[in-house]
Amino acid sequence: MNTEKLRNIKMVIFDVDGVLSDGKIILDNNGVETKNFDVHDGQGIVYLHRVGIKTAIITGRDVKIVDIRAKELGITEVFQGARFKNEALDIILKKHKLSKDEICYMGDDFPDLLVMRHVGFAVAVKNARPELKKIAHYTTKAMGGRGAAREVCEMILKAQGHWKTIMARYE
Secondary structure, three states, X not given: OOHHHHHOOOEEEEOHHXXXXXXXXXXXXXXXXXXXXXXXXXXXXXXXXXXXXXXXXXXXXXXXXXXXXXXXXXXXXXXXXXXXXXXXXXXXXXXXXXXXXXXXXXXXXXXXXXXXXXXXXXXXXXXXXXXXXXXXXXXXXXXXXXXXXHHHHHHHHHHOOOHHHHHHOOO
């Protein structure tokens, strides 16, 4: 793994199903969709925000629970129903005046390939499709929705020298 790439990261973009959630789609008797999110992944995102690293979500599905979770975590850039995720990436880059090298993207399935091929640090979660693992700069040890996002958040924080700042709050 190239820690130099991690030092350049100013924004982390997450897919949802299979990355921030465990990939299961749960429908209740009223047809309301819900998802399982990992509290540790969420805390990792909060830590990124504490040191000024921005975050975003780009997902192909469009469900209310994603907006709710994003709001809880302070993620203001949320692109749902993104048929071509690279178009959302272009909007984010222009809006935040970032280069592709300053973006980390986490994905797990084919729709994520369009973004992963064009960012500074592409991450495939452990349970990602083999095609994504092949082009990723890093594949997580943890499964999507089960600590993968936290793993990457901590890697970035440590590579950028922010880990002591995070830990100082708890000493």
